[in-house]
Amino acid sequence: MSADHTVVIGAGMAGLLAAAALGAAGRPVTVLEQDHDLPGQGPEQDLGQSPRTPAPRAGVPQGRQPHVLLHRGLCAIEELLPGLRAQLIAAGGVPLDTGNLAWLGQQGWAPFGTPAFELVSATRPLVEHLVRRRVTALPGVSLLTDVRVRGLGRAPSGDGWLVERADGPPLHADLVVDASGRASRLPRWLTLLGHDEVPTSTVDARFGYAGRVYSAPADVLGRVAGVVVLPTREVPAGGVALPVEGGRWLVAAVGAGEHRPPRDPKGFDGFLNRLRDPALADLAALARPLGEVAVHRRTGNVRHHYEQLRHWPAGLLVTGDSLCAFNPVYGQGITVAAVQALLLRRSLAGGTAPGWEGRLLRRFARAADLPWTIATGEDLGHLGTGRRSGGVAELFGRWSGEVDRLAAHGDVRAQRTLDRVYHLMDSPTCLFDPRLVASVIRARLLGLPAPTPRPPLGRDRASWH
Numbered sequence: 001m002s003a004d005h006t007v008v009i010g011a012g013m014a015g016l017l018a019a020a021a022l023g024a025a026g027r028p029v030t031v032l033e034q035d036h037d038l039p040g041q042g043p044e045q046d047l048g049q050s051p052r053t054p055a056p057r058a059g060v061p062q063g064r065q066p067h068v069l070l071h072r073g074l075c076a077i078e079e080l081l082p083g084l085r086a087q088l089i090a091a092g093g094v095p096l097d098t099g100n101l102a103w104l105g106q107q108g109w110a111p112f113g114t115p116a117f118e119l120v121s122a123t124r125p126l127v128e129h130l131v132r133r134r135v136t137a138l139p140g141v142s143l144l145t146d147v148r149v150r151g152l153g154r155a156p157s158g159d160g161w162l163v164e165r166a167d168g169p170p171l172h173a174d175l176v177v178d179a180s181g182r183a184s185r186l187p188r189w190l191t192l193l194g195h196d197e198v199p200t201s202t203v204d205a206r207f208g209y210a211g212r213v214y215s216a217p218a219d220v221l222g223r224v225a226g227v228v229v230l231p232t233r234e235v236p237a238g239g240v241a242l243p244v245e246g247g248r249w250l251v252a253a254v255g256a257g258e259h260r261p262p263r264d265p266k267g268f269d270g271f272l273n274r275l276r277d278p279a280l281a282d283l284a285a286l287a288r289p290l291g292e293v294a295v296h297r298r299t300g301n302v303r304h305h306y307e308q309l310r311h312w313p314a315g316l317l318v319t320g321d322s323l324c325a326f327n328p329v330y331g332q333g334i335t336v337a338a339v340q341a342l343l344l345r346r347s348l349a350g351g352t353a354p355g356w357e358g359r360l361l362r363r364f365a366r367a368a369d370l371p372w373t374i375a376t377g378e379d380l381g382h383l384g385t386g387r388r389s390g391g392v393a394e395l396f397g398r399w400s401g402e403v404d405r406l407a408a409h410g411d412v413r414a415q416r417t418l419d420r421v422y423h424l425m426d427s428p429t430c431l432f433d434p435r436l437v438a439s440v441i442r443a444r445l446l447g448l449p450a451p452t453p454r455p456p457l458g459r460d461r462a463s464w465h
C-alpha cells in the first residue's frame with residue numbers, strides 16, 4: 001500500500017463526501033464500511049428513469065425517515081460532484097421550491113407561494129446510492145464493505161496509523177478520516193492511545209420520529225409542494241410530509257419526551273390527527289400506506305470538542321456526525337458534512353503544511369457552530385429546564401422570534417431572511433438588516449397586520465383522488 005494512503009471509516013454521507021474531496025485531490029482512498037452488499041456499489045448500475053429505491057441498511061437506521069437536503073447542502077454536493085442534482089432528478093427526486101411548502105412555524109403560517117430556495121426531495125437511500133456511485137467511480141477511490149473497524153493504533157515505524165479491523169489484518173494509512181457517525185468510538189480509541197479525554201457537549205430534548213411511506217403523486221396537494229408542522233414550546237409535537245421518488249410521499253411525525261410518536265399505525269394516525277393542523281392527517285388518511293411505521297429515537301445533539309485537545313495527532317480527521325451530530329428535526333447533518341468535505345478539498349488544494357489536520361479540524365468545528373446554535377437553542381427551549389443557551393445565542397433566539405412573528409403576519413422579507421439562516425446560506429447577522437429592524441419596531445408601535453392565511457391545502461378531501 002502506498003505511503004500516502006488514506007482510510008475513511010464509514011460509507012455514510014460524510015465518509016462518501018470526504019472520499020470525493022480526497023479523490024479529487026488525487027489521493028488514493030479506501031473507504032471501510034461495516035455493512036455489506038451496499039446497493040449499486042459499482043459505477044455501472046443506473047437507476048435510470050424508472051426509479052427503484054435502494055433498501056435502507058442496518059448501519060444507517062435513520063434511512064427510513066425523511067432526509068431534507070438544505071439548499072446549502074445541495075449546492076455543496078453539486079460543487080463536489082457536478083451534475084449530481086440532475087442525476088437525483090433523473091432518478092425520481094422531486095425538485096421543489098421551499099416557498100411552496102405549507103410551513104406552520106412557532107407563531108403561525110409562513111407566507112406561501114413566492115420563490116425561495118430549491119430543494120430536491122428524495123429518500124436518504126437514493127441520495128446515498130447516487131453519491132456512492134459517483135464517488136466509487138473516481139480514480140483511486142475504493143470501497144471495502146463488510147469491514148468493521150475496531151480500533152486505531154500507531155504504525156510500528158511511527159509513520160501513520162494501523163487501522164484495526166474486526167476480521168482481517170490491519171490496514172496502514174498515513175491519513176485516517178473517522179466518518180463512522182453517531183456511534184463513533186474515536187474518543188475511546190484516542191484515550192487508549194494516551195490522549196486526554198475528549199470534551200463532549202450534549203443537549204438531548206428526546207425527540208422521536210415515526211415515519212411511513214405512502215403512495216401518492218407529487219402534485220397530490222396541488223400548488224403545495226409539501227407540509228411542515230413545527231413542534232412548539234407549548235406542545236413539542238409536529239411532522240412533515242414530502243414527495244419522494246417513485247410516486248410516493250414520506251410522512252413523519254416528530255415529538256419530544258412524552259410526545260414521542262408511537263409505532264403502531266392507529267397510534268400514528270391519532271398522533272397526526274392531534275397536531276395543530278390537520279394537513280398531515282388528511283394526507284395520511286387519503287394516500288395508500290406502503291409499509292409499516294418506522295420509529296427512530298436516537299436524536300440528541302452530541303458534539304465532541306476535538307479542537308480543544310492539547311495535542312491533535314498528525315494524520316487524523318473527524319467529520320460528519322462523528323464530530324457533531326444534531327437533532328435531525330432541523331435537517332442539517334448532511335449539509336454540514338458536505339461543507340466539511342468542501343473545506344477538506346480546499347485545504348488539500350492549498351498544500352498540507354505540518355499541523356494542517358488540526359487547523360482543518362478547527363474549521364470543521366466552526367462549520368458546525370451555527371447549526372449547533374440553531375439546534376441546541378431550540379432544544380433547550382423545548383427542555384424548559386432553565387438551562388439556556390446564554391449570551392449572543394440567546395439574543396439571536398429572541399430576535400429571530402421577533403422576525404418569525406413578522407413572517408407569521410405576512411412579511412415575505414422576514415420569512416426569506418429566516419430561510420437564508422435556516423438553509424445555512426447566510427450568517428444570522430442578516431436578521432439585523434435595517435429594513436427588518438424597522439419593520440419590527442413599526443409592528444411594536446403600530447401593531448401587527450393580520451396573520452398569514454393558511455396555504456391552499458383545502459379540506460375538500462374528494463379533490464385529492
Ligand SMILES: Cc1cc2nc3c(=O)[nH]c(=O)nc-3n(C[C@H](O)[C@H](O)[C@H](O)COP(=O)(O)OP(=O)(O)OC[C@H]3O[C@@H](n4cnc5c(N)ncnc54)[C@H](O)[C@@H]3O)c2cc1C
Nearest residue numbers: 010012013014034059062067068149181320321328333334
Ligand atoms: C431520524 C433522522 C432524520 C434525519 N434527517 C436528516 C435530514 O432531514 N437532513 C439531514 O441533512 N440530515 C438528517 N439526519 C442526519 C443524517 O442522517 C446525518 O447527519 C448524515 O447522514 C451524516 O452522517 P454520517 O455519514 O456522519 O453518519 P452515518 O450516516 O450514520 O454513517 C456512518 C457510517 O459508518 C458506518 N460505520 C459505523 N461504525 C463503523 C465501523 N466501526 N467500521 C466501519 N463502518 C462503520 C455505518 O455503517 C454507516 O454507514 C437525520 C438523522 C436522523 C437520526
